């Protein structure tokens with residue numbers, strides 16, 4: 044799905060904090076959406092948790108900074124950090140270049156196999172992005 | 179391409195004009211579009227804290243200046259975009275053109291000021307170096323339509339100036355000419371017109387007493403001081419130097435505000451071991467002014483607010499916003515108060 048030039052891949056789930064989630068076999072990869080990376084500008088710093096750390100639903104798991112903006116990253120799901128993307132710590136521009144690929148952020152072992160009901164489908168996220176644009 | 183045909187834009191200006199994507203933390207807005215002149219040979223000076231110093235910049239490639247990249251654009255495109263942006267948002271009040279240390283800079287700056295003035299109708303500031311700008315050049319800048327002339331002295335004492343920008347670095351700048359340049363600018367723009375500024379960077383190695391003495395001296399010469407907090411530029415000779423403690427910066431901001439508003443003077447303030455310990459006013463008055471928040475907002479030509487130029491957005495998130503680009507809210511004021519008081523009590 045493409046909203047104007049914003050890419051919203053099928054098969055992923057989305058939070059209102061503009062984090063995407065990909066679930067598979069009790070694991071979940073989190074990343075920053077294309078919409079937010081386009082709006083926030085060039086990422087030049089990111090802070091991510093160490094493997095082994097617990098992350099709670101709706102709790103902060105890192106921060107992300109562009110030239111003139113910063114925000115905390117909130118996890119849409121609870122779990123334990125299996126891995127953080129070391130590559131984006133060195134090359135934060137990967138988050139802009141490949142938000143759904145090399146720019147992923149963390150891999151969690153999730154507490155429950157059930158996806159969080161508060162996560163949005165691609166269509167729901169597209170509608171949400173539209174409202175963000177109209178604000 | 180080089181100035182006056184092209185200019186560099188600060189990242190904040192490029193974002194505001196729609197040339198670059200990005201947003202501002204806490205919805206800050208930019209009040210002044212900052213332009214920087216450019217030449218193929220780069221800047222001729224060699225200031226050790228600057229990302230475009232001849233010793234580190236590798237020609238015209240100005241990688242970073244006051245923390246961000248400065249992409250290059252044609253002047254005509256910048257003027258058209260500025261006019262449109264200012265029509266949309268009256269918060270944009272001013273354009274500032276910074277000159278490089280280069281012999282062509284005076285005549286090119288005049289052309290840029292004329293074009294910007296004619297094309298945008300906004301107020302125009304110029305940031306110049308008296309090393310290459312004579313009193314006559316300043317008169318031409320005024321005649322071209324600039325409302326402000328600012329001299330970037332940056333260092334608070336002659337010793338620091340020489341060590342960081344002058345003879346010791348092999349640089350071209352001389353303190354005596356800078357002091358004379360301030361007087362030239364005041365005589366051209368009019369004494370008492372508050373149309374001449376001096377940039378001062380806190381954290382280059384000066385004591386608080388030296389900084390405040392310098393600030394008072396500028397006001398006594400008829401110029402206002404615009405404060406910056408040192409931020410280590412990547413690749414600059416001082417890239418490993420730390421930022422000044424926030425408490426020190428806060429005290430200088432407050433002292434500068436009191437002098438600027440004619441509420442106190444250097445000689446009325448007290449210092450111990452170089453540190454500012456009393457502002458020359460009853461404590462409750464100082465506290466009331468501090469709680470008003472204005473002393474901690476960006477200082478500069480009216481409208482110039484330079485969001486996140488002296489700190490990273492992450493530092494701002496931690497409450498360490500050096501120059502507030504908007505009025506501080508009650509939480510900010512609480513933080514500022516703890517930052518000042520904490521150290522005064524030590």
Ligand code: SF4
Pocket residue numbers: 210212272273274275303304305326328375377404477478479482
């Ligand atoms: S205070 Fe702002 S507008 Fe004035 S000279 Fe300095 S940077 Fe330019």
